[in-house]
Amino acid sequence: MARQAQERIAIMGDEAIALAVKQSNVDVIAAYPITPQTIIVERLSEYVANGELDAAFIQAESEHSALSICVGASLAGARVFTSTASQGLALMHEIVYATSSMRVPMVMAIANRSLNAPLNIHCEHGDVMPERDSGWVHLFATNVQEAYDLTFIAFKLSEHPDVQLPVSVNLDAFILTHSVEPLTPISDEDASKFLPPRQPLYSIDFDSPATFGTMALPDTYMEFKYQLKEAAEKAGQVYPEVAGEYARISGRRYWYFNSYMADDADAVVLVLGSTYGTLKVAARRLREGGLKVGVVGLTMFRPFPEKQLVELLKNAKSLIVMDRAYSYGGLGGPLYMEVLAMLYRNGLRIPVMNVVYGLGGRDFRLDEAEAVLKIALDGARRGRFDEHVRWWGVRA
Amino acid sequence: MSAKKIVEPVIKGQFTYKDLPIAAMIPVPATSLEYKTGVWRTRQPKIDYGKCIKCLLCWVFCPDAAIKRLEDDSVNVDYEYCKGCGVCETVCPVKAISMEEV
Amino acid sequence: MSSQTIFYKTPKDLPREEWFASGHRLCAGCGAGIAARLIFKAIRGPTVVVNPTGCVEVSTSCYPYTAWKIPYVHVAFENAAAVASGVVEAIKILNKKRGRKLHDVIVFAGDGGTFDIGLQALSGALERGHNLLYICYDNEAYMNTGIQRSGATPIGAATTTSPAGKVIPGKQERKKDLIAIAVAHKIPYAATASISHPLDLVNKVRKALEIEGPKVLHVLAPCVPGWRYPPSETVRIARLAVETRYFPVYEVEYGRVKINIRVKEPKPLEEFLKAQGRFSHLFRPENAHVLEALKKAVEENWERLVKLEESGIAL
Secondary structure, eight states, X not given: OOOOSOOOEXXXXXXXXXXXXXXXXXXXXXXXOOTTTHHHHHHHHHHHHTTSSOSEEEEOSSHHHHHHHHHHHHHTTOOXXXXXXXXXXXXXXXXXXXXXXXXXXXXXXXXXXXXSSSOOOSBOSTTTGGGGGGSOEEEEOSSHHHHHHXXXXXXXXXXXXXXXXXXXXXXXXXXXXXXXXXXXXXXXXXXXXXXXXXOOSSOOOTTSOOEESOBOOTTTHHHHHXXXXXXXXXXXXXXXXXXXXXXXXXXXXXXXXXXXXXXXXXXEEEEETTHHHHHHHHHHHHHHTTXXXXXXXXXXXXXXXXXXXXXXXXXXXXXXEEESSOOTTSSSOHHHHHHHHHHHHTTOOOOEEEEEOOGGGOOOOHHHHHHHHHHHHHHHHHTSOSOSXXXXXXXX | OOHHHHHHHHHHTOOOTTTSOGGGOBOSSOGGGGSOGGGGOSEEEEEOTTTOOOOOHHHHHOTTSOEEEOTTSOEEXXXXXXXXXXXXXXXXXXXXXXXXXX | OOOOOOSOSSGGGSOSOOSBOTTOOOOTTOHHHHHHHHHHHTOOSSEEEEOOSSHHHHHHEETTEEOBSSOEEOOOSSOHHHHHHHHHHHHHHHHHHHOOOOOEEEEEEESIIIIITTHHHHHHHHHHTOSOEEEEEEOSSBTXXXXXXXXXXXXXXXXXXXXXXXXXXXXXXXXXXXXHHHHTTTOSEEEEEETTSHHHHHHHHHHHHHSSSOEEEEEEOOOHHHHTOOGGGHHHHHHHHHHTTSSOOEEEETTEEEESSOOSSOOOHHHHXXXXXXXXXXXXXXXXXXXXXXXXXXXXXXXXXXXXXXHXXXX
């Protein structure tokens, strides 16, 4: 059914992603079933089977092949989508790096889920963290509307001539994938204007035969990797332009992060994904009591928006970084370690603490969010935290 | 873009990352023609045209496309690329090809 | 059902165009190089090659040198059939939606990338039924990494990970039957070919390209350093493989076996084996049982194919 006017609907996160992909003039979809992204590809296969979407839907025999199919299809000039989670992303790992290093545009939805073992299907960001350094652009949604909107932005950013990189749209397992939330979709017409059929910069063509995926030896390898570094940083630079164009058709403006009263806050809590919403509600309550707390939810994790984040945090007196992932044997969670490095090299000497929470989908409630904000405030008042890393709620 | 334009900056080490094609892709065909494998050779084929029956088997079996098939189906050796394997000598049904020391 | 099978009657019918150019870095006398040159002479129009990691890949696509005159894609070792699946389906849908030019898609993969690490991706692609031609150039071991055993290495052969030891004399396991695996997917066409019989090879490539759906071609391509023989002997050894029935040349069209090169009076297998260093230990008295096992494997395979052909049963 063609979507014309902007009307509010109720929809699950997975279905919202599928709807965005359908509206994005996608040509090839390849995926393998894994909870909790499966609904995305189920809906997409329905769209294709019912003739609502003119695309090739390929269910691969593994995630490794699914991503490989996507690489081949994108090199052939198609607009390509895949989605996965957890073990599936881990199985794709090798090709994740090939995709970005071969500069192959595509979009992948990642329903962030814990990695074995123990087997667990619930929310964690530990699945995408091994792909942190791959050169992919990694975007994080805090709610269903964002998951939908970021999918369009992801395609546009991915295919931008100065970027030419794959983009992931991360949404929290079950909390977003399976939650029904209100969504205001854009019209099919606006979607087509925003994302006309893909015009590849280069593709497989017998009339202009190119060799893709060569071996590069030490004499050139570093220069090719430097190209990737430049492209990844360029993605950060063109992102506001792409997001701005999307704002013009949708009325919804995206930035490197969501922030709630962080500008003048004494204590700030930084987080990825849906927990931003919980923290925001908690912060509002504390603000009503006159407590100067703020919350930041990072939308763009890669490239890391250092400049903008430093600008935002320059007046903060303390910071808690919340990680839904951990670097075992390391200094803490991956976001925490990165933020520590960022603060240090920008001369911001504020106390920082890491709260590791919600692993394997453990619930993080509103009262807990309030408690974390209060710890942050306490750190701001005292000018220090008593510990570097706290595993929130663990029975230690 | 020519093969030389792709190959020469790398050989000379005169390039920056901006001069290289995106993602190590090679945008033109057969740049390998700039790589002369003939220098590998320690023996080389010599064709006795008095014996050659133009059967083309040496051309068919050469792993390096170093036996050239001419318009009249006679053949000659492209010494720029011939690695001197001697397959042509072995497959010649009339012993018109012999391998000689370089 | 029977498609035209003879496109090239004599060597003179082979196109002059070299889609696989000189200047590649395969070894002198490389069987895979002969296979690549011949196979791509048989293309019928716009074609793309997908090549997984391996000898041919590193030797023909090392930046800034490519030996390819047709579009070429390498991504990784185990995923060529999947990458090719994506290329096929993308071109097909883009042709339908926007009139993009159609291309034939050929995978050119070694035995490691086919029999072992790429087998799952190959199985997936065959089951899904993409219109592609998957060609395995089989040199019976991981030659690119230095001659390690693969699922395609025959029983008895010495490799660097199945050495001819005092206790264990070479590989102890039989070679996988790739064509049987392929045919089990109910594909329309699967065949073997040897570089020693170039007209059979190119006609099979061309015939396969004319058939809609997934096709598999298994091509024997001797390896000079891996099989340990002088570089001039590549074609002769490949021919001996056929003439001793070591490597039967046959095709399976819609499940029906047809032996293309009938070896009525096979040469002794020893002729093939003795020409190569990898089998030399088999002629020591204490290893006679391994030689017997290899002979038995060769005989059983030939007899099985003859029976299948005679029966006319569709596999």
